[in-house]
Amino acid sequence: xxxxxxxxxxxxxxxxxxxxxxxxxxxxxxxxxxxxxxxxxxxxxxxxxxxxxxxxxxxxxxxxxxxxxxxxxxxxxxxxxxxxxxxxxxxxxxxxxxxxxxxxxxxxxxxx
Amino acid sequence: xxxxxxxxxxxxxxxxxxxxxxxxxxxxxxxxxxxxxxxxxxxxxxxxxxxxxxxxxxxxxxxxxxxxxxxxxxxxxxxxxxxxxxxxxxxxxxxxxxxxxxxxxxxxxxxxxxxxxxxxxxxxxxxxxxxxxxxxxxxxxxxxxxxxxxxxxxxxxxxxxxxxxxxxxxxxxxxxxxxxxxxxxxxxxxxxxxxxxxxxxxxxxxxxxxxxxxxxxxxxxxxxxxxxxxxxxxxxxxxxxxxxxxxxxxxxxxxxxxxxxxxxxxxxxxxxxxxxxxxxxxxxxxxxxxxxxxxxxxxxxxxxxxxxxxxxxxxxxxxxxxxxxxxxxxxxxxxxxxxxxxxxxxxxxxxxxxxxxxxxxxxxxxxxxxxxxxxxxxxxxxxxxxxxxxxxxxxxxxxxxxxxxxxxxxxxxxxxxxxxxxxxxxxxxxxxxxxxxxxxxxxxxxxxxxxxxxxxxxxxxxxxxxxxxxxxxxxxxxxxxxxxxxxxxxxxxxxxxxxxxxxxxxxxxxxxxxxxxxxxxxxxxxxxxxxxxxxxxxxxxxxxxxxxxxxxxxxxxxxxxxxxxxxxxxxxxxxxxxxxxxxxxxxxxxxxxxxxxxxxxxxxxxxxxxxxxxxxx
Numbered sequence: 001x002x003x004x005x006x007x008x009x010x011x012x013x014x015x016x017x018x019x020x021x022x023x024x025x026x027x028x029x030x031x032x033x034x035x036x037x038x039x040x041x042x043x044x045x046x047x048x049x050x051x052x053x054x055x056x057x058x059x060x061x062x063x064x065x066x067x068x069x070x071x072x073x074x075x076x077x078x079x080x081x082x083x084x085x086x087x088x089x090x091x092x093x094x095x096x097x098x099x100x101x102x103x104x105x106x107x108x109x110x111x112x
Numbered sequence: 113x114x115x116x117x118x119x120x121x122x123x124x125x126x127x128x129x130x131x132x133x134x135x136x137x138x139x140x141x142x143x144x145x146x147x148x149x150x151x152x153x154x155x156x157x158x159x160x161x162x163x164x165x166x167x168x169x170x171x172x173x174x175x176x177x178x179x180x181x182x183x184x185x186x187x188x189x190x191x192x193x194x195x196x197x198x199x200x201x202x203x204x205x206x207x208x209x210x211x212x213x214x215x216x217x218x219x220x221x222x223x224x225x226x227x228x229x230x231x232x233x234x235x236x237x238x239x240x241x242x243x244x245x246x247x248x249x250x251x252x253x254x255x256x257x258x259x260x261x262x263x264x265x266x267x268x269x270x271x272x273x274x275x276x277x278x279x280x281x282x283x284x285x286x287x288x289x290x291x292x293x294x295x296x297x298x299x300x301x302x303x304x305x306x307x308x309x310x311x312x313x314x315x316x317x318x319x320x321x322x323x324x325x326x327x328x329x330x331x332x333x334x335x336x337x338x339x340x341x342x343x344x345x346x347x348x349x350x351x352x353x354x355x356x357x358x359x360x361x362x363x364x365x366x367x368x369x370x371x372x373x374x375x376x377x378x379x380x381x382x383x384x385x386x387x388x389x390x391x392x393x394x395x396x397x398x399x400x401x402x403x404x405x406x407x408x409x410x411x412x413x414x415x416x417x418x419x420x421x422x423x424x425x426x427x428x429x430x431x432x433x434x435x436x437x438x439x440x441x442x443x444x445x446x447x448x449x450x451x452x453x454x455x456x457x458x459x460x461x462x463x464x465x466x467x468x469x470x471x472x473x474x475x476x477x478x479x480x481x482x483x484x485x486x487x488x489x490x491x492x493x494x495x496x497x498x499x500x501x502x503x504x505x506x507x508x509x510x511x512x513x514x515x516x517x518x519x520x521x522x523x524x525x526x527x528x529x530x531x532x533x534x535x536x537x538x539x540x541x542x543x544x545x546x547x548x549x550x551x552x553x554x555x556x557x558x559x560x561x562x563x564x565x566x567x568x569x570x571x572x573x574x575x576x577x578x579x580x581x582x583x584x585x586x587x588x589x590x591x592x593x594x595x596x597x598x599x600x601x602x603x604x605x606x607x608x609x610x611x612x613x614x615x616x617x618x619x620x621x622x623x624x625x626x627x628x629x630x631x632x633x634x635x636x637x638x639x640x641x642x643x644x645x646x647x648x649x650x651x652x653x654x655x656x657x658x659x660x661x662x663x664x665x666x667x668x669x670x671x672x673x674x675x676x677x678x679x680x681x682x683x684x685x686x687x688x689x690x691x692x693x694x695x696x697x698x699x700x701x702x703x704x705x706x707x708x709x710x711x712x713x714x715x716x717x718x719x720x721x722x723x724x725x726x727x728x729x
Contacts, residue, residue: 033673046512046513048509048512048539048540048541048542050539051538051539052472052474052475053474073468076468076470077470077471077474078470078471078472078474078475079470080470080472080509080541080542080544080546080547080559081470081542081546081547081550081552081555082509082510082542082546082667083509083546083667084509084510084512084513086674087510087513087665087702087705088513089674092673092674092675094670094671094672094673094674096546096550096667096670097670097671100466100550100670102468103466103467103468103469104464104465104466104467105467106467106468107467107468108467108468
């Protein structure tokens with residue numbers, strides 16, 4: 001329902017208690033650098049896949065942290081592993097390897 | 113000539129025969145296994161290549177030059193080359209002459225395999241005839257050659273620097289046993305023949321040793337233990353051979369025809385991969401060559417150790433070593449036997465299981481095609497008479513991170529009056545090479561298919577690339593019939609030669625850095641040098657061309673983090689600036705940005721250099 005151009009948006013609150021974080025913890029164990037991301041957005045700005053799927057390593061990490069894995073996989077689906085994000089990262093995070101590790105650790109669940 | 117023992121047999125030949133039968137059956141089974149593991153298509157190609165006289169002539173040449181004379185090592189270092197070829201060729205000649213002797217004196221014994229090896233024990237020949245003394249001399253001469261090689265080998269263990277090697281491989285246990293067995297074989301042979309020389313005859317080495325020995329031992333029976341020891345040393349060497357680096361001796365014999373037949377690595381462990389791993393002589397030439405060896409801890413991640421770990425099935429280390437590598441291909445370029453370290457590593461990466469696969473089917477190529485439907489035609493009187501081809505410029509991901517290269521390149525295209533279009537001005541699809549280097553071949557091929565579709569639609573005559581990473585995959589994996597694929601160094605060289613670019617020569621000196629993918633990857637060394645020398649004085653780096661050192665920024669490495677690459681870049685820069693040039697010129701956007709980070713000398717791309725030195729026509 002939209003009156004006067006405004007509407008009530010559904011709550012975007014995430015109950016982290018209900019999120020299964022085992023895979024994310026596994027990721028952080030293998031890639032300790034994942035937690036060093038300061039969300040500056042350099043990777044988002046350079047990513048060539050951003051035009052197609054909205055890919056950004058920053059967003060992927062954030063979504064995984066919040067348990068929104070499906071969204072993260074959608075973003076990642078067009079990653080071309082070109083390594084631009086790694087080159088521009090001011091924290092020197094090896095984002096390419098993080099993406100590969102995500103592809104190894106996480107699994108797409110059936111039916112999704 | 114007389115045979116000392118009519119039976120032609122003595123018990124000491126048993127250890128030799130055990131070793132011989134073991135090693136021969138091992139190698140025959142291994143060779144059959146490797147050939148069976150090849151794909152049907154490759155196997156057919158291999159057998160057909162054996163019938164091709166041209167390839168067969170090359171095989172024979174390579175067998176002699178690589179296996180026996182070690183020509184590649186001679187080129188590296190004279191002492192190193194002499195050491196290897198003296199042992200290999202000397203031993204080969206001793207075996208050959210041994211057989212000739214058996215054939216000439218006792219042809220009925222030729223089926224007794226041990227006869228040529230222990231000929232002096234069984235047969236006495238007079239050295240008073242020309243024929244006799246000639247063979248005695250040859251045998252002693254080649255034994256001396258081998259012994260000199262062994263002395264050098266022992267010296268190399270102590271001071272490898274004399275042989276032009278900063279670091280050598282740390283031998284494994286079986287390597288050490290094999291090494292000591294090999295070292296002892298020939299001194300023992302000399303001793304054994306020395307003891308027998310007064311009965312069987314001998315030449316300058318054995319005869320003189322026999323005279324010396326007579327001072328100490330008068331009893332003839334003393335010779336038997338030395339023959340036993342000689343046979344035992346041979347047995348130990350041959351029994352340990354399949355498990356040590358000396359497996360390279362038989363493996364290389366098969367690798368050479370396979371290499372010349374052009375059989376590629378298709379499986380991470382089977383077929384040609386297995387053969388390459390076993391052909392590795394652990395010589396350690398790749399250790400000094402590896403750009404990662406600038407940091408001492410990385411020396412354990414060089415190709416020689418990869419081969420060793422693959423032999424041991426140590427999966428954890430295989431993964432570690434293959435993921436760390438920069439894939440610069442220098443180990444492949446310097447390897448004396450032709451182990452393809454970079455391809456072997458990509459094959460190891462390709463067996464990783466990923467639960468999530470990328471899928472590019474959603475990418476709409478139409479919107480990308482629209483970007484380039486208009487080729488820019490420059491109205492330029494100068495070029496109006498030249499047949500103008502449509503040039504499609506694909507800048508690639510790395511060039512878009514260094515926009516100055518793209519800017520200079522388009523400026524050059526305008527100056528030369530080229531009819532050009534830019535394929536990825538507002539973002540495009542990656543060429544697929546980084547994906548391929550990560551071992552995800554299927555995904556890479558999906559990207560290749562997408563790009564092929566766009567390029568074919570564009571109607572271009574020339575595909576121009578300013579990134580060697582793209583260039584390599586476009587050359588190797590794309591099927592673009594009718595479209596010429598050119599790197600910008602080649603194209604600029606062509607434009608200068610055609611007189612479409614007038615380059616002003618400056619007073620400055622430039623050093624040219626060969627990017628890995630352009631030089632070793634695609635064999636382009638001359639064109640960029642022509643271009644640079646047209647703009648100023650060209651100086652060379654300490655190591656250049658095939659042996660140029662990777663900048664350290666390579667996308668090949670999956671695990672090497674930025675802080676760990678700094679030392680590699682600084683080492684490469686030190687090598688480049690040895691002649692203190694005014695500027696470092698490269699032809700790769702990735703090298704340019706990597707060097708730029710740490711270099712004291714200004715670093716520019718070849719397109720920037722030419723653009724600044726060209727007037728508008």
